[in-house]
Amino acid sequence: MELLPLPDLTVLALREQSVPALAQRAIQLVITCLAEVCAGVADDCDVDLRHDDSTSEGQLRWRRGRNYAKKLLDDKAVEGLDDAVADVSDNALKIRIDGVAVSSYSSHNGIDHPDLGGSSKTKKTIVTEMQLQLDGVGVADAPHNLVVLYEADRDGLAAAAVGMLRTETEWAWRFAAFRCEGLAVGGELGSAAWSTEPTYEEEPEAELPPLEILGDEDSERGAASDEQG
Secondary structure: OOOOOOOHHHHHHHHHOOOOHHHHHHHHHHHHHHHHHHHHHHHHOOOOOOOOOHHHHHHHHHHHHHHHHHHHHHOOOOOOOOOOEEEOOOOOOEEEEOOEEEEEEEOOOOOOOOOOOOOOHHHHHHHHHHHHHHOOOOOOOOOOEEEEEEEEEOOEEEEEEEEEEEEOOEEEEEEEEEEEOOOOOOOOHHHOOEOOOOOOOOOOOOOOOOOOOOOHHHHHHHHHHHHHO
16 A cells, blocks of 8 residues: 655654654554545535534544554555554554554644643543653653644645644644645545645745944945935
8 A cells, every 4th residue: 555655854853753664654654544534524524415514524534544544454454564553442543563652633723733632531641651751851762652633624634743742732842744735626635735845834944144234434425326326
């Protein structure tokens, strides 16, 4: 099965965070499953005919994404992830591979504003485990838990990011995993443009030359030159 690629900058950044290659491949699997599932939900759901709303659509995306990823791993259909385990013991998907657990959740308030609060014990456990590891600043070991947060709309998967949470509502660090530049009519997965370029916010700041401050004499010369011209 061909997986969607991660942005080049994200691959480098995850490598610097000691995230192993197999865990990065698990992230790709999550993104690929979400993209296909969200496109299918966008085609299936309808407000007027099937009485869907954002809640029912969100549940379908989550459930189908979980089941799809588990089926692929159980069938060993993804090259390089034969040893990966789809853990659904807590009714949520955790892909365990090479000492890392990759989870995924929708981000209702947008990727920039994560929220893994609420009554879910599973989410709280994930955040707590991340907090414990973050307390050991300077440790070069790979993260034990990574979370993929995603946004979806009526057209399908819109964006996703992967990282570690410092609190239930604050990223410790995160990197772009997916951004859709638009879907053609019909919302087919193959028609989407997957962006691997950094966003405006991710690009480095431009280096501007220092401002040249004119002295009084220079100003007078400039004014005289203007009058003569």
